[in-house]
């Protein structure tokens with residue numbers, strides 16, 4: 226039962242962003258009725274379909290996956306948060322097509338196995354550059370930990386992001402932690418945890 230899945234989670238004050246990519250609109254509706262209003266999709270096409278089917282609900286939509294620049298104009302004015310801003314090219318498209326100031330997380334690359342995200346070496350420059358953009362409001366940083374059972378490695382990744390955030394502005398958000406590592410992320414100061422499989426257990 227979705228309700229039991231939800232009851233197992235203690236977000237300790239952080240916002241749960243439900244990764245809804247695994248399920249269709251009817252399941253999302255059930256989750257919404259249990260009080261989860263933040264949904265995160267990671268593919269443009271699937272997002273657009275669900276967005277239309279769920280228009281009657283007051284969902285806060287997060288785009289959490291890589292956003293291709295050619296999809297920006299279709300998606301950008303329908304989402305509330307983008308968790309994956311990682312290039313000037315993407316920022317330029319947002320500047321061109323967004324009709325509001327879009328809340329964005331800068332995605333930081335925390336490991337060789339992931340292709341998305343900007344490197345730490347470039348992240349401060351990128352953050353400063355984005356201040357020139359009238360349609361972008363940087364609200365925080367996002368990262369994904371490598372897929373490993375080594376808790377110390379995961380913790381190192383999350384603490385590094387927290388330290389980086391602290392060095393810039395402690396009031397910025399931290400989007401980090403998924404089903405397998407959200408407890409570690411919360412210990413490290415996550416403000417937004419992106420949960421999929423743990424919430425949808427039994428539903429797909």
Ligand SMILES: *Cc1c(COP(=O)(O)O)cnc(C)c1O
Pocket residue numbers: 244246267289290403404405419420421422423
């Ligand atoms: C799918 C997804 C999640 C959730 O993953 P789970 O391991 O199922 O909790 C979080 N973040 C992103 C970017 C995703 O694509």
